[in-house]
Amino acid sequence: MSFFLKGLHVPHRKNTADKPAVRMTDIKSVTIPMLMHIGAPSTPTVKVGDLVKVGTKIGEGAGGLSSEIYASVSGKVTKIADIRLTGGGTVPSVTIESDGEMAVCETVAVPTVTSREELLAAIKASGVVGLGGAGFPTYVKWSADPSKMEELIINGAECEPYITSDSLTMTDRVDDMETAIRILTKYFPIKRTVIAIESNKKSAIASMQEMASRLENTEVKVLPSVYPQGGEKVLVYHTTGKVIETGKLPLDVGCVVCNCTTIAAIGSYLKTGMPLVEKCVTVDGGCVKNPQNVIAPIGTALSDIFEFCGGLTAVPDKILYGGPMMGVTVPDMSSPVIKNTNAVIALTPKEAWLPRTTACIRCGACTNTCPFGLAPAEILLAYKKKDTEMLKKLSVDTCMLCGCCSYICPANRPLVQNNNLSKQLLRDERAKEAARNGK
């Protein structure tokens, strides 16, 4: 069965493209939350008063889905306290006053990798999580059944407006990426590596093609610049033609999908032993004086980042982690850059303007734009009635929350927001059912 996955032409607004990344210096302090990934929060391994250096482990991953966390500056731990996350919950966070030395920890050493087990241990030790935004612990992804891993899809689509940090990875961190691809394909039975990039990133395409020519069974796939090209299922379909069924993972069709910056972070650790302690972040939006990509230590406060970029020229309406289509709003300017922050966008009221919600005129734009052919307007009606049978029939679990429906809706109805609520409703129902069956 063949599909034509639709989507949208969203404004690119890649104002920071072709500008070099600038490294932040003179960090006074960082606040590193113990939850920068999907899964259980890590446990702090330092206490107030401890001296740490760049790369000192400060958070031990809990068992299962979790991740290691490292100090991003050298200095003294001054506070361990809860901070608020974007989701509304709180998590313990380690504040380190920098001594300005940026001294590297003695434990940082190039890992020895001679087997798959050692490689997995290294990926776990690197503290790398899905850096495209999801924050899924990378070692867990690679700990799956290796016999299923046929293709490695490297996601360089970067389809969200504003963001250019992945493009910079593909031009500036070719060595890191190449190292990671060589080692991953050596210890895992991957037959083909595809680097998928949207057509509007010419320099990234050129640099990746050059790298691919040095590697075996590696190719660059140029995809049309249509949002949400970087959605995992969309990307797998457009690079391999394989359809991932609802509820299934890319691995079920033989694919491992990794963001390009995740790959570079693995490569960087394998080469130097320095775990993930800094992040290249696109700082943009109408409120930012000098939009640019900034390489900042993890834990740097957003207020410091904006100051480094010349400050804010207007009072922002919203500040986002990530792009405007799927990014999350930040509650507080003291919120830190975390592992999976790829952009910080300060939107002016004009940029963030949303029209008034009016009645559905049944124009069908939502269903005709949905990459997966869902019917968000009908899902909204079913959700209002809490009709879970209908929600299942409308396959709301297929939704990846890309937001095309809400973006295009002339009545600005909260379509993707209701899809998310509907998915939660079905999750709750399943949990209740499981509890009933358990009794």
Place this chain on the structure above:
Amino acid sequence: MENNMLHISASPHIHSGKSTASIMRDVIIALAPASIAGAVIFGLRALLIIAVCVATCVVCEYFYNVIVKRYQSAGDLSAAVTGLLIALNVPANIPIWQCIVGSAFAIILVKCVFGGIGCNLVNPAITARIFMLVSFGSMATQAMPKIVDVTAGATPLELIAGGETPAMKDLLLGTTGGALGETCAVALILGFIYLLARRIITWHIPVVFVASVFVLSYLSEGSLETALALVLSGGLLIGAIFMATDYVTSPPTAWGKVLFGFGAGLLTFLIRKYGVYPEGVSFAILFMNILTPYIERLTSHKIFGGVK
């Protein structure tokens, strides 16, 4: 910088800027050529009729919303589009009071009592045209063009039924008898091109609708010329381009639209050929409006990766 100034909301944080009003504005622009043609062909009274119908529709929607305390939708231009379409569907010599009654009927009884925009089951303008046709004798005696001498006092459809074929030039330019906005094929096709270019509608319904009528007429009449004349006559073009494509009362998917267009074409042909009324477009669209929920059920999108 005050932290409490930041807004928290669920994504997405930007919008396409499209709105109901912007869509309706495009429809009005697309109807401008037909409106101007109507005024040129049938005289300035056409403009009076347009003004009366539009004003009645907007005023009715405004006061209805005030009375039932619903949010004010009179400004979204959808009532204006309904009024404009009603005006373009009546003959230029219709009494003004009938325009007011027809427009009020469309907005209050067909649109507002069902819940306003998006909730109406059938197209208000089409239903008003049918309501006026069966209620008022004036709708049956079509006005004749003012700018040319028309010898025969018959509409093109009546001419064809009588065995004559109207001149192609008259059909294209609209210098024939009929409702004030339906006669000028060139103006309507210009509007169609505009709607396609602005991506307000897709080609499916108008093209399939018109093509079905053309093919069926050709098979029945055996003459390409007559079939073409039948396509350009009566309310087919304005109905297929502007009224059958109403979002609310037509299916959203491509295949649904094809089915809708074919059904409307078939019914138009059958009513024209065998019915008591010379024109069947309005009845055909009304009937397909009612069938739309069933067509939607038959033609929903296949879901990518959906598990049945």
